[in-house]
Amino acid sequence: MFEGMTIAGYVIGAKKGLVYLRGEYRYLLEPLNAALEKRRAAKLLGRSILGRTGFDFDIEIHLGAGAYVCGEETALLESLEGKRGVPRKRPPFPVTSGYLGQPTAVNNVETLASATLIAAKGADWYKAIGTSKSAGTKILSVSGDCERPGIYEYPYGVHVSQVLADCGARDTQACQIAGASGMCVAPNEFGRRIAFEDIPTGGSFMIFNNSRDMFEVARNFAHFFVDESCGFCTPCRVGTTLLANAMDKIHEGHGGEFDIGDIWRVIKTLKTASHCGLGQTAGNCVADTLQKFRPSYELRLTVRDFEPAFDLDKALSKMREVTGRDDPGAHFHIAHRKNKAGIGTKAGDPA
Ligand code: SF4
Numbered sequence: 001m002f003e004g005m006t007i008a009g010y011v012i013g014a015k016k017g018l019v020y021l022r023g024e025y026r027y028l029l030e031p032l033n034a035a036l037e038k039r040r041a042a043k044l045l046g047r048s049i050l051g052r053t054g055f056d057f058d059i060e061i062h063l064g065a066g067a068y069v070c071g072e073e074t075a076l077l078e079s080l081e082g083k084r085g086v087p088r089k090r091p092p093f094p095v096t097s098g099y100l101g102q103p104t105a106v107n108n109v110e111t112l113a114s115a116t117l118i119a120a121k122g123a124d125w126y127k128a129i130g131t132s133k134s135a136g137t138k139i140l141s142v143s144g145d146c147e148r149p150g151i152y153e154y155p156y157g158v159h160v161s162q163v164l165a166d167c168g169a170r171d172t173q174a175c176q177i178a179g180a181s182g183m184c185v186a187p188n189e190f191g192r193r194i195a196f197e198d199i200p201t202g203g204s205f206m207i208f209n210n211s212r213d214m215f216e217v218a219r220n221f222a223h224f225f226v227d228e229s230c231g232f233c234t235p236c237r238v239g240t241t242l243l244a245n246a247m248d249k250i251h252e253g254h255g256g257e258f259d260i261g262d263i264w265r266v267i268k269t270l271k272t273a274s275h276c277g278l279g280q281t282a283g284n285c286v287a288d289t290l291q292k293f294r295p296s297y298e299l300r301l302t303v304r305d306f307e308p309a310f311d312l313d314k315a316l317s318k319m320r321e322v323t324g325r326d327d328p329g330a331h332f333h334i335a336h337r338k339n340k341a342g343i344g345t346k347a348g349d350p351a
Contacts, residue, residue, distance in 0.1 A: 002039060002059060004112030006049070007119050009057035012105060017059040020076055023066035032061055068180075068228040069278050071202075073106040075230065086232045087276035110139055110203070130156030134195040142167045144207035152205075154194065161190040163205060171210045174293070179204040180221045181281035184214075184288035214293035215300065218286045219247040225282040236279025239270040243283060249309040256303030263290070 005017040021028060036059055039045045049055040067085045069075045074088035077099050098104025114136055118126045127135045134156035140163060143149045147168030154163070164172055175185045177194070178201035185192065185199065192198050208217060222244040231237045243266045249255050267283030274280045290297060313332040320330050 001109050001112045001116075002035060003044075004115035004119075005059055006039075006044065006057055007115055008105060008107070008112065010049075010055060012103075014105070015056050015058075017057065018080060018099065019059060019061045020064055020070070020080060021061055022064050022070070026063060029061060029063065036061075067230070068224075069230045069276070072276050072278065075276070076106065077104065084230070086230050087278075108202075131193075131195050131197065133197045138194055138201070139203050140194070140201070140205045141203050142205045142207070145169060145172070145209035145212070146207050156195045157193050159191055159193055160185060160199070163194070164190065164207065167207070169207045169209070172207055173210045173212060174208045174214055174217075174289075176206040176208070176217070176285065177201050177204070179206075180224050181278065181284055184218075184285055184292060186292040213296055214289045215247075215250075215296035218289040219244070219251055221285040222247045222282075225278070229278065229282070233273075233275035233279065235269050235273035236275065236282065239266050239274070239279065240282050242266045243270070243286060245309065247286065250297065250300045252309070253300065253302050254307045254309050255301050256305060256307065257301065258303075258306040260290070260297070260301070 001019075005019075009015070009017055019032065021032070036045065040058075043050055045058050047056045049057060062080055064070050064076075064079050064085075067075070067079070069087065070079045070085040072087045073094055074090065075085040077094060078088065079085040080099055094104045094106050096103055098106065114126070130136050136156060137153050138156050138158070140152045140154065141150075142152055142163065146164070149167065152163065152166065160175055160177070164175070172187065172190075174187075175190075177183050177185055177199050182201060182204065183199055194201060208214065222240070225240040226244045229236045229240045243263065246255075246259050246263050246266065250259055263283075263286060267287050270279050270283045271281075274282070316330070316332060320326055323330075
């Protein structure tokens with residue numbers, strides 16, 4: 001990666017490269033700095049690299065605090081500048097106005113590492129690996145229900161079933177590919193391929209076997225996005241919470257078809273109105289599991305029409321305890337029924 005950054009610096013005429021290291025990977029800071037020192041000693045970084053006058057380039061490592069949204073390039077730039085990780089409006093794009101207003105090329109680790117191989121071995125060598133539309137290899141981080149989780153590297157175009165066989169996955173019910181915002185793939189799709197033209201991924205490959213409850217998997221992802229939304233735009237800030245609330249409502253046995261319709265409406269708003277990719281993709285897992293693992297939702301749809309998620313009578317139980325009242329008038333639903341029947345309520349009635 002450092003070599004790729006140096007090549008990129010030479011090509012675009014940059015003097016400085018920055019590595020953004022997520023806080024979770026703090027343990028890598030010393031080894032990375034040691035590698036940079038070695039490169040400086042070998043004249044592969046610094047002034048006049050390899051004796052070439054004017055080829056000045058060095059690399060610094062910056063630590064982030066671990067926000068998911070900082071994978072978005074402009075939020076990453078904000079964070080690098082010491083500000084809150086909030087995606088910028090575009091244009092201007094980072095290549096014209098990026099870090100501290102300077103032209104900035106933002107690339108991921110894998111791209112820069114591949115650039116080194118392409119420079120050393122040539123584009124034809126690289127293009128011979130993978131598919132016609134997705135050249136090269138893809139590194140997958142395989143986790144979940146399998147015997148051999150870990151880091152795997154494949155030529156682009158590898159079938160999902162091949163990855164599952166290699167890592168010793170059995171009774172696989174689903175793969176979540178490309179992380180929480182990616183695609184949930186069912187067994188009838190295991191013949192699909194990891195490639196830009198089929199299933200694109202940054203590298204995450206999570207496996208769920210038949211013992212997993214896909215509704216709960218999706219509910220967990222819905223809550224993840226509530227935590228990770230940066231809060232800048234309303235569709236995502238509010239939409240992720242509405243989605244998680246709807247999933248909780250179903251989980252607690254108050255859900256019906258009305259709530260499924262509500263979920264689709266929220267997902268559409270997230271997709272079409274969110275400011276950045278995080279919000280636009282935050283509903284993907286719920287949408288996929290609703291389409292592909294519908295029985296896990298059906299099991300929980302106990303309500304025919306609509307039932308409020310908030311149980312007022314239950315919420316009042318503490319006050320009934322405090323006041324020592326447990327007569328019918330102290331219960332919301334009884335008073336509510338009286339009202340519906342047209343019977344007046346007296347002052348002080350909790351209805
Ligand atoms: S979509 Fe979500 S993460 Fe992106 S800017 Fe809006 S609130 Fe922030």
